[in-house]
Amino acid sequence: MKALLINGHEKVSHAKGELNHVFFAVAQNTLEVLGYETKSIIIDEGYNVEKAIQNIIALHLNPIVDEDIHGNKAHCLSKGVIMDVVGANSFQLDKDFYKV
Numbered sequence: 001m002k003a004l005l006i007n008g009h010e011k012v013s014h015a016k017g018e019l020n021h022v023f024f025a026v027a028q029n030t031l032e033v034l035g036y037e038t039k040s041i042i043i044d045e046g047y048n049v050e051k052a053i054q055n056i057i058a059l060h061l062n063p064i065v066d067e068d069i070h071g072n073k074a075h076c077l078s079k080g081v082i083m084d085v086v087g088a089n090s091f092q093l094d095k096d097f098y099k100v
Contacts, residue, residue: 001070003031005040017044 007024009017024040031038041047065078 001036001065001074003036003038005031005038007040007042007044009044011044 005024005028007017007020009015009020011017024042028038028040041052065075067075
């Protein structure tokens with residue numbers, strides 16, 4: 001599975017973001033230990049809006065959620081989402097789509 005972490009803290013004179021940095025590092029490390037592929041955006045380091053949007057799309061449009069790799073819950077959730085999309089847009093599908 002994949003996760004995109006965004007550290008939105010912006011340094012100001014009275015708040016350098018040290019505690020926020022610790023929380024961010026712990027979150028990223030925890031996700032990686034759990035097997036997630038992480039990408040991060042740290043606002044104070046600057047970021048490319050177009051690249052950030054590409055990351056968000058890439059992380060959310062992975063159609064393959066393997067039960068053996070990602071677990072049963074993630075696999076079933078993925079199938080449920082697919083069914084929601086197909087069900088909500090079934091009027092757009094060709095009648096032959098339903099033939100088994």
